[in-house]
Amino acid sequence: GARPARRRLSVDRRREELIAAALELFSRHDAEDVSIDDVATAAGASRALVYHYFGGKQELYVAALRSAAKELEARLRPQEGGNPLDELSRGLARYFDFVEEHAAGFAALLRGGPANRAGEIGEIVDGVRQRLFRLVMNRLRVGVPGPVLRITLRSWIASVETAGLDWLEHRDIDRPELERLLMDHMVALLEVAARRDQDAEHLLESPRRGTDRVTPDDQ
């Protein structure tokens, strides 16, 4: 017969607890420095249990990464009501909150360093970038972008990721300044796109922006 609901819930919950413990460790340390034993200890579980749920460290890492990707997506879910660029700015702040909280793991994963990027991992990373792209398009109320706007938005997303890595490495610019810089980049890139693409032009017209087209920086 079917497994009793209560038992299934505790199996899922235990698995989630192990993933949460693994994610916490992978976020703060190089994956090479995290062992199955470390995860077991952090979760108050036995080694055998961790191996029971996950074939090995690679599978555990992949599960933790999927969990992190889901968490990021949930935190970036749009909160309606504001002009598109303000919403994007708030999303950017939440993205950097996430980056800060998972700093070591983020850097290890995206720098292309020792972290194994084979198959599944690369697909998860690509999946996150695609979802970020759709989130940005939603916030900017873009339906199907033409090539210029598509390249522009994907470029900006890649540059946000790179800026995050640079910031984690150097920490010589504070977060509000970094976020303002990246938003100014977005506006500047949209202005370039607007000369070639009508959708981008509409994005920059008030009242969508809630401000004049030429905006002095907040210094």
Added chain:
Amino acid sequence: GARPARRRLSVDRRREELIAAALELFSRHDAEDVSIDDVATAAGASRALVYHYFGGKQELYVAALRSAAKELEARLRPQEGGNPLDELSRGLARYFDFVEEHAAGFAALLRGGPANRAGEIGEIVDGVRQRLFRLVMNRLRVGVPGPVLRITLRSWIASVETAGLDWLEHRDIDRPELERLLMDHMVALLEVAARRDQDAEHLLESPRRGTDRVTPDDQ
């Protein structure tokens, strides 16, 4: 005694030939679809010889990738005499020549797909990005960039890579248009940086640019 010079040269040359054959195959196919036998056949060599030089496919891939990275660097070596942004524009064209010639390999490597990005491979990719960063800084006559200019230039390099991937995927914008778009992005990003950073401001002042500061696009 020392190995005779003639024999050493032919050992090196044979190794280079095998790498060249491997690079040609890895540039045009998914790495998964390339076998040691394919490389041996393409190089007119025996399977045993390929294994003699390279422990296995992974090592062969890494050697081919190093060779490609060197080739890219050689092709981007600055040719003096022109204003910085024009030089950068020519470098960008040579970068995209390279991307076109190694299209499948470039896409497989950087999309974070099935290509194994562990250790060495990630380090080679990072090394190329760092060299591109130094090349851009040299072309723009920047010594030691402050954080704003550094982030701006690294962001632009990441966006060039992403634009290259997007272009290989979609092929719905022609190369000259793509290159003009990316150069307009660079100017726009430098203008944002210039409001915060004196080096960036100087970059945009004529006669370095050879043009007026506000440049209408070539349509």
